[in-house]
Amino acid sequence: MIxxxxxxxxxxxxxxxxxxxxxxxxxxxxxxxxxxPSVGLVRDTFQSNPQEQSRSQGFGIKELSPGIxxxxxxxxxxxxxxxxEASWTTDNGSLWLRDFLPQxxxxxxxxxxxxxxYTQSAAALSTQTLDGHAESFLARLASxxxxxxxxxxPIIFIAHSLGGIILKHVG
Numbered sequence: 001m002i003x004x005x006x007x008x009x010x011x012x013x014x015x016x017x018x019x020x021x022x023x024x025x026x027x028x029x030x031x032x033x034x035x036x037p038s039v040g041l042v043r044d045t046f047q048s049n050p051q052e053q054s055r056s057q058g059f060g061i062k063e064l065s066p067g068i069x070x071x072x073x074x075x076x077x078x079x080x081x082x083x084x085e086a087s088w089t090t091d092n093g094s095l096w097l098r099d100f101l102p103q104x105x106x107x108x109x110x111x112x113x114x115x116x117x118y119t120q121s122a123a124a125l126s127t128q129t130l131d132g133h134a135e136s137f138l139a140r141l142a143s144x145x146x147x148x149x150x151x152x153x154p155i156i157f158i159a160h161s162l163g164g165i166i167l168k169h170v171g
Contacts, residue, residue, distance in 0.1 A: 007155060018030065025158045030080055036122060056083055058083050058085070058086075058114040059084075059114045059115055060084075060113070060114060060117065060140055061075075061111055061112075061113055061140050061144040062084055062085070062096040062111065062112050062113075062114070063109065063110070063111055064085075064095065064110045064111065064112055064159045065097070065098055065102040065108075065109065066098050066100070066109055067102065067105075067106060067107055067108050067109040067110065067112040068106045068107060069106075069107050070107060070108070070109050070150075070153065071107045071108070071110075071153070071154075072105075072107065072108045072153060072154050072155070072156060073108065073109050073110075073111060073150065073153050073154070073155045073156070074097075074101070074105065074108045074109070074147070074155070074156045074157075074158065075111045075112070075113060075141065075155055075156070075157050075158070076088060076097055076110075076111070076113070076114075076157075076158040076159070076163075077112075077115075077137070077157065077158070077159040077160070077163030077164070077167055078112075078114065078115075078117065078160055078161075078163050079117065079159075079160035079161025079163050079164075080117050080119060080161050080162040081117055081118060081119055081120055081164045082117055082161070082162075082163070083114060084112040084113060084114025084162065085112060085114075088112065088161065089120045093164060097110050097112060104133075108156070109150075109153075111141075111144070111146065113137060113140065113141065113163075115128070115136060115166070116128050117133075117162055122128065130165065130166065130169055133162075133166045133169075134166050134169040134170045137166055137167070138170050141163070
């Protein structure tokens with residue numbers, strides 16, 4: 001087991017979903033300092049198993065709406081067997097965090113967090129502990145906010161099921 005102080009120093013790199021380092025693409029940073037929607041925090045390396053690699057592409061922080069005249073961040077955390085976008089998407093394809101919430105709260109940047117919460121397949125079960133999920137979430141959110149220079153902005157959390165337990169475990 002790696003000591004917690006070592007795990008939180010640099011457990012993840014800020015990368016696009018294609019694992020390009022931050023700054024390798026000028027489209028990654030907006031003029032207001034927010035990250036483009038395609039930028040998220042992903043694992044330093046993907047697993048060699050293609051099924052694991054495909055699953056892990058939905059992990060990390062993803063900006064769904066940059067907001068206008070930002071005063072707050074809203075962070076959604078899915079539950080057990082969920083996905084950072086699919087869990088919040090209706091049957092007709094509307095992702096309410098992106099398609100409806102910004103209309104009600106235009107001054108909020110809306111983020112979603114994905115993590116390995118799979119329990120339905122013996123070949124792809126999550127092996128992460130509750131401590132591991134909480135530490136990963138905290139590290140990824142802190143890195144995302146530090147890089148976008150928004151560490152002092154208040155946060156509203158929307159959490160479902162296991163996502164709420166992870167959030168409570170962070171505090």
